[in-house]
Amino acid sequence: MGPIMKVTAQPADTTLTLLLDGELDASSAVVLDTELNKPELLKYKKVLIDCQRLSYISSAGLGVFISHLQRLQDSNVKLVFFNMQEKVFNVFEILGLDSLMTIVPTEQAALAA
Amino acid sequence: MPKLHRSAWLIGTAAACWLLLLLSSLSQGRTVLGLPADWPRWLLLLAQGGFAASVFLYARLQPNPLVGHGFLSLLRRLFWRGLVLTALLVAVQQFGQLTAERRLPQPGDATATVGYAISLALFIVLLAQTLYIWRSLVNFRGSSRLRREWTAFELLLGAVMLFQLFVWQSPDFLQVGVITGLGLFGVYLSGHQRWVAYLSQGQKMQAILLQLGVLGFLTVFLVYLRDAQADPVLLAPPTQQAFLVLTSFFAVFYALAGLLVTLFNLPIADVYEQRRAEILSLQQLSQIIQRGQTAPEIYQALFTSAVQTIRADAAWLDAQLQPTEQLGPLPAPLTHELPAADLPVLRTQLATLLVDGQTEITDNDLVRSQRLAGLSQPYGSAAVLALRSSTHDYGVLVLLKKEQAGFDPEDLSILHTFTTQTVLSLENLQLAQEARISQSAQDELRIAALVQERLIPKHLPTDNWFEISTYAQAAKEVGGDFYDFLHLPGQRLAVLIGDVSGKGVTAAFHTAQMKGIFHALMQPNPLAKKDRERYPDPHRFMVLANEALTHCLERSSFITASFYLIDYEAGGFSFARAGHCHTLYYHSIKEEVSYFRSEGLGLGILRDASYGRHVKNQFWDYNPGDVMVIYTDGIPEARNASGDEYGEERLARMLGESFYQSAEEINQHIRHDVQEFSKGLPLHDDQTLLVIKFKSSQPQG
Numbered sequence: 001m002g003p004i005m006k007v008t009a010q011p012a013d014t015t016l017t018l019l020l021d022g023e024l025d026a027s028s029a030v031v032l033d034t035e036l037n038k039p040e041l042l043k044y045k046k047v048l049i050d051c052q053r054l055s056y057i058s059s060a061g062l063g064v065f066i067s068h069l070q071r072l073q074d075s076n077v078k079l080v081f082f083n084m085q086e087k088v089f090n091v092f093e094i095l096g097l098d099s100l101m102t103i104v105p106t107e108q109a110a111l112a113a
Numbered sequence: 114m115p116k117l118h119r120s121a122w123l124i125g126t127a128a129a130c131w132l133l134l135l136l137s138s139l140s141q142g143r144t145v146l147g148l149p150a151d152w153p154r155w156l157l158l159l160a161q162g163g164f165a166a167s168v169f170l171y172a173r174l175q176p177n178p179l180v181g182h183g184f185l186s187l188l189r190r191l192f193w194r195g196l197v198l199t200a201l202l203v204a205v206q207q208f209g210q211l212t213a214e215r216r217l218p219q220p221g222d223a224t225a226t227v228g229y230a231i232s233l234a235l236f237i238v239l240l241a242q243t244l245y246i247w248r249s250l251v252n253f254r255g256s257s258r259l260r261r262e263w264t265a266f267e268l269l270l271g272a273v274m275l276f277q278l279f280v281w282q283s284p285d286f287l288q289v290g291v292i293t294g295l296g297l298f299g300v301y302l303s304g305h306q307r308w309v310a311y312l313s314q315g316q317k318m319q320a321i322l323l324q325l326g327v328l329g330f331l332t333v334f335l336v337y338l339r340d341a342q343a344d345p346v347l348l349a350p351p352t353q354q355a356f357l358v359l360t361s362f363f364a365v366f367y368a369l370a371g372l373l374v375t376l377f378n379l380p381i382a383d384v385y386e387q388r389r390a391e392i393l394s395l396q397q398l399s400q401i402i403q404r405g406q407t408a409p410e411i412y413q414a415l416f417t418s419a420v421q422t423i424r425a426d427a428a429w430l431d432a433q434l435q436p437t438e439q440l441g442p443l444p445a446p447l448t449h450e451l452p453a454a455d456l457p458v459l460r461t462q463l464a465t466l467l468v469d470g471q472t473e474i475t476d477n478d479l480v481r482s483q484r485l486a487g488l489s490q491p492y493g494s495a496a497v498l499a500l501r502s503s504t505h506d507y508g509v510l511v512l513l514k515k516e517q518a519g520f521d522p523e524d525l526s527i528l529h530t531f532t533t534q535t536v537l538s539l540e541n542l543q544l545a546q547e548a549r550i551s552q553s554a555q556d557e558l559r560i561a562a563l564v565q566e567r568l569i570p571k572h573l574p575t576d577n578w579f580e581i582s583t584y585a586q587a588a589k590e591v592g593g594d595f596y597d598f599l600h601l602p603g604q605r606l607a608v609l610i611g612d613v614s615g616k617g618v619t620a621a622f623h624t625a626q627m628k629g630i631f632h633a634l635m636q637p638n639p640l641a642k643k644d645r646e647r648y649p650d651p652h653r654f655m656v657l658a659n660e661a662l663t664h665c666l667e668r669s670s671f672i673t674a675s676f677y678l679i680d681y682e683a684g685g686f687s688f689a690r691a692g693h694c695h696t697l698y699y700h701s702i703k704e705e706v707s708y709f710r711s712e713g714l715g716l717g718i719l720r721d722a723s724y725g726r727h728v729k730n731q732f733w734d735y736n737p738g739d740v741m742v743i744y745t746d747g748i749p750e751a752r753n754a755s756g757d758e759y760g761e762e763r764l765a766r767m768l769g770e771s772f773y774q775s776a777e778e779i780n781q782h783i784r785h786d787v788q789e790f791s792k793g794l795p796l797h798d799d800q801t802l803l804v805i806k807f808k809s810s811q812p813q814g
C-alpha cells in the first residue's frame with residue numbers, strides 16, 4: 001500500500017497552510033507527523049489545516065494532531081482546521097476534539113480565527 | 114587481421130612447396146626447367162617437409178572445431194573431408210591408369226609422378242585434418258598438463274621431419290628408437306578418450322560408423338602409398354617417412370582406440386573419476402542442506418566442490434560482494450591460490466563486470482579482452498558466477514585458469530548446478546531463519562491473545578432487573594477494544610467500554626491497563642460518608658482515569674471510553690462519555706430509538722487538570738423495556754466491498770427492529786446484519802457490542 005495521502009505546505013507570512021489530500025490513517029500519519037515536526041513550524045502564528053480533500057481520518061491520524069497540540073500551544077501557534085467534510089468532522093466531534101481545537105467552515109474564517 | 118594473414122601465407126608456402134616437390138620429383142631422370150636432372154634428394158625432402166609443415170600449421174591455426182558436445186558433428190566433418198580426399202585419390206589413380214593403358218609406362222613416367230605428388234599432398238591434408246580433430250578430442254576437458262603434453266608431441270613430430278632432413282643417414286637403431294618412442298607417446302595420448310563418456314547410446318553407434326569410415330580412408334591412402342613405394346614405374350621418390358608414419362600411426366591408433374572404447378564401453382578411469390567427483394560434490398552440497406548447516410559451511414562446500422571439480426588454478430568466493438540480505442555474520446572471503454593483494458583488484462573489476470543483472474561471465478581469452486588485468490599472475494581464462502536468486506544476492510564466485518579456453522560449456526553447466534544448488538540452500542536457510550523468528554513472534558502473539566482473552570469478563574453479571582449480552586471480535590490476534598462489568602452492592606452495576614487508539618500489541622497492553630484502572634477506581638472508599646459516595650461518579654472516574662493514563666500512554670495515543678453506573682433502586686443511571694461512540698438507546702415509553710449525543714473528550718488527549726472541564730456527568734431515568742446498545746467504532750465503521758460504512762443510522766434501525774426481543778437476540782440481530790454488510794471482507798477494526806435490556810421489576814428470590 002503506497003502513501004494514500006499527500007500533504008502540501010503553502011507558507012505565507014505568518015501562516016502556514018497544510019493541504020491534506022487523501023486518507024489519513026496509520027501509514028499516512030507518518031507523512032503528516034514529519035511535516036508537523038519541522039522546527040520552522042513554530043515561526044508561524046497559525047497553522048491552517050485545509051481538510052477539503054481529507055476523506056477519512058483514523059485514530060492514528062487524530063493521534064498526530066493530538067501529539068502536536070500541546071507543543072503548538074506552548075509556542076503560541078494556533079492550529080485551525082477548515083473546509084472539513086462532515087464525516088471527518090463527526091470523528092473530531094465524537095472524540096470531543098471540537099471543544100479543544102478550532103474547526104471553522106471556510107478559509108476566511110480560518111484566517112480570521 | 115594477422116591470423117588471416119598467417120593463413121594466407123601458409124597456403125602460399127604450401128603451394129610453393131608442393132610445386133617444388135613436384136618439380137624435384139619430375140627431375141628424376143630428366144631435365145626440368147632447363148636445370149640438370151636429378152635434383153638433390155634433400156631438396157625433395159625439404160619441399161615435402163615444407164608442404165607438410167604448412168598444411169599442419171594451417172590446420173593448427175584453425176579455431177577449436179569442437180563446439181560444446183558436438184562430437185558427432187566433428188566426426189562427421191572429418192568423415193566427409195576424408196571421403197572427398199579419398200575420392201580425389203581414386204580419381205587421380207583412375208586417370209593415371211587410363212593414360213597408362215594407352216602407352217607402356219616407363220620408369221619415372223611423368224604422369225605417374227604427378228599423380229603421386231597429388232596423392233601425397235591429399236594424404237598429408239587428410240592427416241592434418243585428422244590430427245587436429247583428434248587434438249580437440251584429446252584435449253576435451255583435459256588438464257593444462259595434457260595440453261602441454263600435446264604441444265610437446267607436436268614439436269617432436271616436427272623435429273622428426275628435420276631429423277630426417279638432416280640426418281637421413283643416421284643409423285637404423287636410432288631411427289627405430291625415436292619412432293618407437295614417439296609411437297608410444299601417441300599411444301599414451303590415444304588414451305584420452307573422455308568425450309566417449311558423453312555420448313548417448315544412439316550417438317555411439319554413429320560415432321563407431323564414422324570412425325570406421327575415417328579408418329577406411331586412412332587405410333586406402335596407406336595401402337596406396339605402400340604400393341607406390343614398391344611401384345617400379347614410380348621410381349619411388351623418398352618421403353618424409355618417419356613423420357608420415359608416425360602421424361598416420363597416431364591418426365589410426367587414436368581412431369582405433371576411440372572405436373574400441375566406444376564399442377566396448379571401456380571405462381576410462383579419468384573420465385569416471387571426474388564424473389564421480391562431480392557427483393560426490395553435488396551429494397556433499399545436498400547433504401549440507403539437509404543437515405541445515407550454517408551459511409559459512411554452505412559457502413565452503415560450494416567453494417571446495419567448484420575448485421576441485423573444475424581444477425581451477427585460482428579461485429575466490431566473496432559472500433560480502435553485493436549481499437542484499439544478511440544471513441547472520443557473513444563468512445570471510447574464501448580464496449584458493451590467490452594472494453590477498455589481488456582481492457581489491459578483483460573486487461573493483463567485478464563491480465564493473467557484474468552490472469545489468471548479469472549472473473554468469475565466461476572469458477576464455479583474458480589476454481585479448483584485457484579483463485581482470487593487474488593480478489599478480491597472468492591468467493588465460495576466467496569464469497565469474499554471481500550467486501543470485503530472484504530476490505537476493507548471496508555473493509560472487511570467481512574461478513581462474515592459467516590456460517586460455519579453460520572453461521568449456523560442460524564446466525559451466527556443472528558450475529551452474531553448483532551455484533543453483535547453493536543459492537537454493539542459502540535461500541532455504543534464510544526461510545528457515547525467518548520462519549523461526551516469525552514462529553516465535555506468533556507464539557508470543559498467541560500468548561498475548563490468551564492473556565487478553567482472560568481479561569474479558571467470563572461471568573456476566575446477572576440479576577432479575579436486567580439482561581446483558583456481549584459480543585467482541587478482534588481484527589487481529591490481539592485487540593484494542595475492552596469492556597468490563599462490576600456488580601456493586603446495593604443493586605448497582607458499573608459498566609465500562611472503551612477503545613485504545615491504534616491496533617496490535619501496544620493497544621492490547623493499554624486495554625489491560627484500563628482494566629486495572631477500572632478495578633482500582635471501583636474499590637469502595639471506606640471514608641465515604643454517604644453510601645452513594647463510596648464509588649466515584651462517572652465524571653470523577655474519567656478524570657482519575659485520565660490522570661492515571663497520563664503517566665503511561667505515549668503522546669500520540671488516546672483512549673475513548675464510556676462509563677455507566679446503573680442504579681436499580683433509583684431506576685436510573687449516570688454516565689460519562691470520554692470521546693467514545695454515542696450510546697444507542699431504545700426508549701420504551703416514547704417507543705423511540707435515539708443516540709445520547711453528549712460532549713466528552715477522549716482520555717489521554719489533555720494531560721492536565723483542565724481535562725475535567727471537557728467531560729460531563731449525565732443522568733438518565735430508565736424504564737423497563739428500555740434497551741441500551743453500547744459498542745465500539747468497529748461496528749458503525751464496518752465497511753462493505755464498495756467501501757461504504759455501516760453507519761449509525763443502520764445500527765439504529767436494527768435496534769428498532771429488534772428491541773422487543775431478549776438482549777441476546779437483539780445482539781445477534783445487530784451483529785448478523787453487520788456481518789452480512791461486510792460479508793467476505795476481513796475485519797477492518799475490532800468490534801465490540803454490548804446490549805443491556807432493563808426488565809420489569811420482579812420480586813427477588
